[in-house]
Amino acid sequence: MDIIRAFFGLIDSLTWGWALVPILVVFGVFITLMTGFVQFEYFGRMFRVLSGKNQSADPNAISARAALLVSVGGRVGGGNIAGVAVAITLGGPGAVFWMWAIALVGMATSLVESSLAQLFKRSVGDGTYRGGPASYILFGLGKEYRWLAVLYAICLIAAFALGFNAFQGNTFAGAAQDSLGIDRIWTAILLTAITGFIVYGGIRRIAKAADVIVPIMALGYIAMALIIIVLNITAIPGVLWTIITNAFGFEEVVGGGMGAAIAQGLRRGLFSNEAGLGSAPNVAATAHVRHPISQGITQSFSVFIDTILICSCTAFIILLSDVYQPGVSDIDGVVLTQQSLVSHMGEWSQYFLTFALLLFAFSSIMYNYYLGENAIAVMTGSPISVHVLRIAVMGIVFLGATAPGATAVFFFSDPLMGILALVNLVAIMMLFPVALRILRDFRAQLKAGIERPVLAPEKFPDLDIDPTAWQHDK
Template sequence: MEFLEAFFGVIGDLTWGWALIPFLVVIGVFFTVVSGFVQLQYFGRMFRVLSSKNQSGDPNAISARAALLLSVGGRVGGGNIAGVAVAISLGGPGAIFWMWAIALVGMATSLIECSLAQLFKRSEGDGTYRGGPARSIIHGLGADYRWLAIIYSVCLIASFAFGFNAFQGNTVAGAAEESLGISRIWTGILLTGVTGLIVFGGIQRIAKVADVIVPIMAVGYIAMSLVVIALNITEVPGLIYSIVTNAFGFEEVVGGGMGAALAQGLRRGLFSNEAGLGSAPNVAATADVRHPISQGITQSFSVFIDTMIICTCTAFIILLSDVYQPGAEGVDGIVLTQQSLASHLGGWTSYFLTGAILLFAFSSIIYNYYLGENALTFMTSSPLALQGLRIAVMALVFIGATAPSATSVFFFSDPMMGILAVVNLLALMMLFPTAKRILNDFRAQIKAGVDRPVLNPDQFPDLDLDRTAWTGKIRENG
């Protein structure tokens, strides 16, 4: 076991500890500049996905909005509550500025990776689709790169479906025990049972559940944050000034100054919004839309919601309170956020925050499961293997909830996600010319007065596209 821990520790150091974060930043800036700041150009179009006009007419199909909410449910989690608190404690208020910056360039990365996943998606024949980086690699780069797609798929299952779901089970049970006094065993049983009901229902049921719980958790948390901001509105201009000046080292409230703010902001921002990590494209590919870029724009909006809205809400709750102590060692992010919220609105808010954590963690569990399912179906079509994955995920959620120390065996999760991200970024760089072609096609249609562009596969005969997924006909959704 010590050898394995050391081995995966080296992998973690070579990815997250050394090269991956700069790599993600550089690629995000590159995509932003070369695409002509596409995430800003089409920012207004992002909000269209919230309209009922953009929902699919096929009852089996996954709408653009459902795919958006499922990906938001996955991106939004403990990192938005605990992770932001840790970033502020270690990096000062300036860390928030760099979280905003990485979200801005991450919106372009997410748009590119999710558009490619849409482009190379495959129809399941029942109105649903599957896609993601593994399928983008095999259909975009060719069969010679199947080994790369297999590495990606194995890492996705190991990190998200197994490791992170055990951690999420632990988070839910811990929060319920701490705030409500509910035994871990009962939380584990309930959480495992509900997880089973959802994952055995397939992507349609997963999407329907996300369509309900994600708006509830997001709107509720944002509303609570707006109350806090309203109560402290006179302090907000000074707070924003403090965030900017700390970001550039003009004021220092923690050791390390600008360097600490930059490092913490970038790291927490990337972990939170997942842009470039190769996870969200698996969900983006399920949507039934007219043009791949349309869903890319939608998924770019997901990054905006995660970081620019929800992470900012947490930051303002903490920084407007009198609880925050710069440079505090060994800070518990959940506790800091709970105490900060209580200082504004009273002790009852700890129960509200516990509820938010439960919903955030549960939405992440069903999202993580689907990522694992999608990766498994790429490697094998065996129904038995799929049932085995579902049972394994339920077991790991239960173990994580009832035996918190057991999650220590999943030390490989972060290193595996590091490999996952490296594979995804390499594929994105190789496939970027293809992404640029479909982006140019989208722009040309917009320029010609087409309000809702449609992909015509006949214009891309050299690409390995599924023509049953892209008919070139105008549908009522997208």
Template sequence: MGLIESFFGTISSLTWGWSLIPFLVVLGIFFTLISNFVQFRYFTTMFNVLRSDPEAGKRGHVSSREALLVSVGGRVGGGNIAGVAVAITLGGPGAVFWMWAIAIVGMATSLFECLLAQAFKEDQGDGTYRGGPARYITEGLGREYRWLAIIYAVCLIAAFGLGFNAFQGNTVAGAAQESLGIDRVWTGAGLAVLTGLIVYGGIKRIAKVADVIIPIMAFGYIAMALLVIAINIVELPGVIWEIVSNAFGLQEAVGGGMGAAIAQGLRRGLFSNEAGLGSAPNVAAAAYVPHPVNQGIVQAFSVFIDTIIICSCTAFVILLGDVYQPGVDIDGVVLTQQSLVFHVGDWASYFLTFAILLFAFSSIIYNYYLGENALTFLTNNKPMALHVLRLTIVAVVFIGATAPGATAIFFFSDPLMGVLALVNLLALAMLFPTALRILNDFRAQQRAGKKPVFNPADFPDLKIDARAWSDAAEDASAPSARSA
């Protein structure tokens, strides 16, 4: 076991420690510059997705908004509560600024990876679609790169489908036991049953559940943060100055100064918003939109919600209070919890427990879908394989919840996520010219005063499933149709 742990530790060092973060940052900046700051040009358009999409509903498709909420449910999790607190503890308030910076850059990366997932998605014959990095690697780069797609798919199942779901089950059960006194067995059983009911409904049921719980989760947490900000409004400018001055070394809150702020901000920001890691494109491909860029814009908005809004909420709650003391090591969740209690009273600890429950559960159903999507690629949609995966994930959630020490078995999750992220970034770099062509097609139609519609016939050199776009032309011309 020691040899295996050492092996995965080396993988983690080679990915997260040396190559992955610089690659993510450089590629994100490159995408931003070459695309002429695409995330800023379409920023106001992003908010249109919050409206319902009647055309998607008519044909039984997963709507752009539903796909957004599923991806938000996956991105928003422990990193937004505990991760931000850890970044501030280890990197000082300046780490928050660098989380913002990497999110802005990551919006462009997410736009392009999700654009590609949409372009190369496959019609499933029942109104749903499948796609993601495994499919845009094989269809975009060619069948000779299938081995790379297989590495990606295996890592996705192991890291997200199994490992992270065990951790999420543990998080939910631990929070319920600590705050409410509920035994882990009961929490694990309830969580396993709920997970089974949802995952056996496929992406449509997952999307419907996300459409309900994610707004409750996000708006509830934002409302709490706004209450804290309102109580401490006169101190807010000082906190913002503290974040900026720390970020550029004008003040030093922790050992390592500006370097620690950059390192922690970038690492925690990337881990939280997942831009470029190759997870969100799996969900993005499931949505019905008239043009791939529509969903790319939507998923850029998901990064904005995760980091610029939700992570900032946690940061302000912590920095506006007196619990945080520079240089004092304290568990991330505890720091956020104690900060909330400091501002509004003991009842806030129960509120945070409820938030953690929703955050973790939304991540479980998101992680399951990533595993399902990867498995369908590996097994060519074999029903028995899906059945085995669903039962396995229900069992993993239960075991993770009831036996806290069992999560140590899944030590390989972070290293494998590093591998799949590196594979995805290599594919993105190689497919960027294709993505830029699709973006330019969208822009050209806009300049001509048209509602952009993707026509596979305009890209005869690309292996695109024309059936996945058969509804787009008709619906985009309808009076009720809208762009995301």
């Protein structure tokens, strides 16, 4: 076991340790420049997905809005509550600025990877679609890269469907036990039963559940943060000044100064919004849209919601409180956020945070499961394999919820996520010229006065596009 741990520890060092974060940052900046700051160009257009006017007329299809909510549910999780607190304690308030910066850059990366997922998606035949990095490797790069797609799929299943779902089950049960006094076994049984009901309904049921859960959890948390901001409105300029001065080293509150702020902000921001990691494109491909760039814009909005909105809420809750002590790094992330919330709103608010954590954890479980199902489809089309995965996910959720130390066996999750992120980055680097082609097509149609651009597969005869996936509403 020690040898295995050492092996995965080496992988973690070679990916997250020094290579992956700089690559994600550099490539994000490169995409931003080469696309002409596309995330800002279409920022206003992102909000259109929230209305029902542009949804598909097919009742069986997954709408752009539904895909957005599923991906937001997956991106938003414990990292938005505990991760932000950790970034502030280890990197100082300036880490918040670098989280914002990497989110704005990551919006462009997310747009490109999600647009590619849409372009190379495949119709399942029942009104739904499948796609993602494995698909754009297979159909964009060619069958000779199938081994790369399989490697990606294996890492996706192990990291997200299994490892991270154990963590989410553990978070869910731990929060219920600490705040409500509910024994882990009862939480595990309830969570496993709900998980089974959702996963056996496939992507449609996942989308319907996300349509209810995600708005409640996101809007509720944002509303709480806004109340706190209004109550402390006179302190906001001072907090913003502290964030900026600490971000650029003018004011040092932790060891490492500006370097610590950058390192923690970038790392925690990337872990939270997942831009470039290759997970969200699996969900982006399910949406029924008229042009790939449309869903790319939507998923770019998902990064904005995750980091600029939700993570900022946690940051202001902490920095506006008197609980946070600069330089003190031995406090648990969730505890810091919880104590900060209580200092603002009173004891009752810890139960609100527990409820938010439960929703965050469950939405992530749904999302993580679907990533695993999509990966299984790449390796084998057997319905039995999907059934086995569903049973395995239910079991792993139960295990994670019942045993406080159960997640220790999933030391491989972060290293394997590092591998799949590198695989995804290699793929989108190779396919970036294709992404620029469809972006030019989208811009040309808008310039010609077409309000809702449409992808015509025949305009790209050299690309392996599934024409049945692009039969648009009349």
